[in-house]
Amino acid sequence: MSRFAYFFRETLISLRRNLLMTLAGIMTVAISLFLFGGIVLLNRMVDHGTAKWKNGVQLEVFMRNTATQGQIDDMRQTLANTPTVKSFRFLDHNAAYTEFKRIFRDNPALVRNIAPGDLPTSYRVAPRRAQDTENLAVQFHARSGVDTVITAEREVRNMLTATRVIRYVFFTMAGVLLASSLFLIVNTIRLATFARRREIEVMKLVGASNWFVRVPFMAEGLVQGAIGAGISFGLVIVLKNVLTSLQTHKSVQGLFNGFYVTNGDALTIGFMVLLIGAGIGVLGSTIGLRRFLDT
Amino acid sequence: MIRFDNVTKVYKGDVVALRDVSLEIAKGEFVFLVGPSGSGKSTFLRLLLRDETSTTGEILVAGRDIGRLGSWKVPQLRRNIGCVFQDYKLLPNKTVYENVAFALEVIGRPKSIVGSQVPQILDLVGLSKKATNFPTELSGGEQQRVSIARAFVNRPLILLADEPTGNLDPATTVGIMRLLDRINRTGTTVVMATHDQRIVDAMRRRVLELDHGQLVRDQARGVYGVGS
Numbered sequence: 001m002s003r004f005a006y007f008f009r010e011t012l013i014s015l016r017r018n019l020l021m022t023l024a025g026i027m028t029v030a031i032s033l034f035l036f037g038g039i040v041l042l043n044r045m046v047d048h049g050t051a052k053w054k055n056g057v058q059l060e061v062f063m064r065n066t067a068t069q070g071q072i073d074d075m076r077q078t079l080a081n082t083p084t085v086k087s088f089r090f091l092d093h094n095a096a097y098t099e100f101k102r103i104f105r106d107n108p109a110l111v112r113n114i115a116p117g118d119l120p121t122s123y124r125v126a127p128r129r130a131q132d133t134e135n136l137a138v139q140f141h142a143r144s145g146v147d148t149v150i151t152a153e154r155e156v157r158n159m160l161t162a163t164r165v166i167r168y169v170f171f172t173m174a175g176v177l178l179a180s181s182l183f184l185i186v187n188t189i190r191l192a193t194f195a196r197r198r199e200i201e202v203m204k205l206v207g208a209s210n211w212f213v214r215v216p217f218m219a220e221g222l223v224q225g226a227i228g229a230g231i232s233f234g235l236v237i238v239l240k241n242v243l244t245s246l247q248t249h250k251s252v253q254g255l256f257n258g259f260y261v262t263n264g265d266a267l268t269i270g271f272m273v274l275l276i277g278a279g280i281g282v283l284g285s286t287i288g289l290r291r292f293l294d295t
Numbered sequence: 296m297i298r299f300d301n302v303t304k305v306y307k308g309d310v311v312a313l314r315d316v317s318l319e320i321a322k323g324e325f326v327f328l329v330g331p332s333g334s335g336k337s338t339f340l341r342l343l344l345r346d347e348t349s350t351t352g353e354i355l356v357a358g359r360d361i362g363r364l365g366s367w368k369v370p371q372l373r374r375n376i377g378c379v380f381q382d383y384k385l386l387p388n389k390t391v392y393e394n395v396a397f398a399l400e401v402i403g404r405p406k407s408i409v410g411s412q413v414p415q416i417l418d419l420v421g422l423s424k425k426a427t428n429f430p431t432e433l434s435g436g437e438q439q440r441v442s443i444a445r446a447f448v449n450r451p452l453i454l455l456a457d458e459p460t461g462n463l464d465p466a467t468t469v470g471i472m473r474l475l476d477r478i479n480r481t482g483t484t485v486v487m488a489t490h491d492q493r494i495v496d497a498m499r500r501r502v503l504e505l506d507h508g509q510l511v512r513d514q515a516r517g518v519y520g521v522g523s
Binding site for chain 1: 366446
């Protein structure tokens, strides 16, 4: 108990003594981890928004809710007989409802007000060649019982390309910033050990264990990393709420194309960020301690 | 208690600090380590503390080969070896009491032990009345007493002293030597490196003389220099 009190006191004293360096370390950790967390969050959003366009699916044919079973079967026949269609899959009311619930799991009121029968059935179609998409869309739209056909528009494609570029740029920036926050922590710990070199000398002389000497400095690095990560955790949650509030203004049809993020996504990313922050703190102090405490 | 078996220490650049030194120091002995600067006295003490390891040869402390100790066991060795230096190495921002208590706190001794041992040892070195003073408010002799109190508060088996009287005047030196003698009489082995001819000649204890890293004299009830 008294040992814990000792570590706590020493860590606090040391953090206060290097206040400016400590703040610089915390802020760099926070900014770099927020960049990192933010880009992962946006990534998740793009993943969700483009999930249905995986495996070569380029268009989705929505049937009218009033469509007869005969019209639905006709459509299936047409798809099966069209040579430029590689594959297709039918989503009935229940499948649509399952997907709907997944997308809006953070919005139970909306889910309560929608029954499976309210949602249109659809075919998801993968053409053999992407350039056939537009022709197929026109062709299928003319069939009876078809409400609308949406395609993986050029915008989505462009967006995927754009996000890939942005992703690399941001990841690189986050990486550089993380590295510099690591160096800042290393430097802070070096200053701290230098400021207390007399005490360290005496401690080693009278036989304090290596861990006893080390723990206050490790804790100092850990605190810096963790506080920085805590700030970026908060920022990631804020970003999630901003993105969600943008989403709810869209129309219901737009919701289906929805680029959304869930609380679960934000929390997972938040904890990832916390772990990285704490890891950087400990790594930084370990490196910072190496020079002084080698026996 | 301490045994050197053919110990040689070579520093980088082929500087030979100790050359094939073999000796044995029994429990409870008081030994002077003499010799000119650069003769290997400090290396001798640093090897005992496992600050450095010997290039060849074995050093045994209480029967254990300290060259083979894992680095996590070095603190245990040092808890059994008290250490006093010419420059005292006191912490200026701590009081006399805190400086001594620090040595017990950082090896995890409980508060109750600290509370009973520190006043006792301050009494032994005669500084009970200065417990709340800071080192800068003390004379050199008093500071060295604090340093000795810190080295001895954990009751080590061995006390090493590297020129403990190097900065002190003759009258103060006598006081410090009385204190070390008293500690020695509790059964603690004392090894003291010194240049001070008068105290060596006055105390008539075992003398080990080093010259250019070689043990050139091992004399019971010896004097500082041969023929003096």
